[in-house]
Amino acid sequence: xxxxxxxxxxxxxxxxxxxxxxxxxxxxxxxxxxxxxxxxxxxxxxxxxxxxxxxxxxxxxxxxxxxxxxxxxxxxxxxxxxxxxxxxxxxxxxxxxxxxxxxxxxxxxxxxxxxxxxxxxxxxxxxxxxxxxxxxxxxxxxxxxxxxxxxxxxxxxxxxxxxxxxxxxxxxxxxxxxxxxxxxxxxxxxxxxxxxxxxxxxxxxx
Numbered sequence: 001x002x003x004x005x006x007x008x009x010x011x012x013x014x015x016x017x018x019x020x021x022x023x024x025x026x027x028x029x030x031x032x033x034x035x036x037x038x039x040x041x042x043x044x045x046x047x048x049x050x051x052x053x054x055x056x057x058x059x060x061x062x063x064x065x066x067x068x069x070x071x072x073x074x075x076x077x078x079x080x081x082x083x084x085x086x087x088x089x090x091x092x093x094x095x096x097x098x099x100x101x102x103x104x105x106x107x108x109x110x111x112x113x114x115x116x117x118x119x120x121x122x123x124x125x126x127x128x129x130x131x132x133x134x135x136x137x138x139x140x141x142x143x144x145x146x147x148x149x150x151x152x153x154x155x156x157x158x159x160x161x162x163x164x165x166x167x168x169x170x171x172x173x174x175x176x177x178x179x180x181x182x183x184x185x186x187x188x189x190x191x192x193x194x195x196x197x198x199x200x201x202x203x204x205x206x
Contacts, residue, residue, distance in 0.1 A: 008071050129141070156186070
């Protein structure tokens with residue numbers, strides 16, 4: 001679920017930080033820049049693990065800050081495909097079941113990846129597994145806040161960095177910006193369509 005990623009960046013250290021240890025100042029700046037941010041095709045950055053190398057620092061004309069090229073390792077949330085994770089149901093919609101890990105919310109289990117047969121209850125706004133037994137079908141509701149075990153089956157990265165308008169059509173450009181704001185930069189797609197996956201209460205009570 002968590003991996004160590006080797007990265008390289010140039011860190012700017014302001015003059016009022018010169019009295020501190022360089023490693024401490026750089027660590028603070030790296031966490032300010034990366035913590036809780038999604039790096040495209042890398043994952044959700046959590047925290048700095050260590051600094052492996054500091055190259056020479058430079059001060060450029062007109063800028064009193066120092067600039068240091070840093071080699072470091074960062075803890076990143078990036079589960080591998082087919083990994084099984086535990087989360088809580090954040091909500092349900094016709095698009096599927098939305099799951100949260102507490103620190104990461106952009107997880108969806110689409111209808112075709114739920115235990116089947118499943119239906120969406122419009123009145124309750126929850127998905128229901130129509131569980132077949134010898135006595136007939138029982139409706140098992142996927143309520144908000146329930147613990148859920150799921151398998152990661154896909155992931156999507158979207159580059160949400162701002163870009164300049166490519167056409168003179170201002171309204172089209174505005175629409176594009178609004179769309180980018182609504183899109184999550186990193187989304188996981190889960191599945192609970194196999195035995196042992198789904199709400200923990202389903203399996204602990206049976």
